[in-house]
Amino acid sequence: MVKFQFDPSKCILPYDANELRPTKCLKCLDVCPASLLMFRPLKEKDEFGAPKFFEIHMIFKAYSKKFCPDCLKCVDICPEQAIKIKI
């Protein structure tokens, strides 16, 4: 299993109430050739019940070894160096 680590203190993804999604930058999602990353909300919510912040995490972990191409593009593209991968 590929160990994916995301540091939410380095990459803060606030919720955009108009666009109904995180405001930035999601480059890691775009660059992943296997689409194994997604954003999910952190527990903190605003007064309307919407999540305040998001984090990036890896999905289909059971098959990440098989489908993650170990390209490290997500690590390279992250402008905040918030992603670490242990293969």
Added chain:
Amino acid sequence: MCKYCKAHAKKYGKWYLNPEGYTEELFYKLSTLDRILGRKPKKVRDAEKASDAAWYPLGISKQLELVDLASKPVIGGLVKKIGNYLAMKTHSGQVVPTEDANKIVDLSHDIVAYPCMCKRLFKGQDEYKCLNFAPLTDINRKAPRGWKEKRLSPEEAKEWLQDFSEKGYVHAVFWWCDMPQAICICNCDTKYCYASRPKNWYDITNVYRKAEYVAEVDPDECISCGTCLERCQFGAISYDRNGRAQIDPKICFGCGQCRVTCEQNAIKLVDRNTHAIAKKIW
């Protein structure tokens, strides 16, 4: 055809061609328990929850953690069985070719396009390619954080479907909390599709059922151009010894998108139910 499809297809041949599936009566039908408890039907309660665009990433991420359990050695088999059962009772879909997608458009009303949730969640991009119909659209409009929509006339919806087909996206009709309530036509790219990946990787087959058809190549007409091979999202097409395209009926989803690119018209769709190999593979 599974027992659900048989039960709901009736004289229309396919469950999604049954006009009952597009009515408000079915959507708002109360179960005995709902009546006793004085609450809204499950379809409505679930739709209200799912129409919250802010809730969606959390719901999907929780579901995906459960899907991962299907790979565990001891409990995996049980998780797959539960997943397959819940898929029929919640929100799952079946691949349809463009002709059938157009028939669905004719049966539905109040058609709107929403951004593809899979592309948003797994690619970080918005593309309006999920075509939803009433009565789900009404619920979305009432939601405090409902999905942004683009309204389409039936003619526009068919043009969009044609455009998606030319891009190679696979149409799939999705039901909502029990068949035959059809609520949307997704136009999927399996690279980031939430439904097809659990099916293909974890064997939770009911999440994304194959079409009522399977594709076949006429080897005499094939000129080995390779366009269909590039087009197939499921890896069902290969070359035989003579360099002609061949389609594996065990893998083929019957979406018909290979047929769209074939300039020789060498590919046709045949009924899966009468196909010797594919009839039991859904």
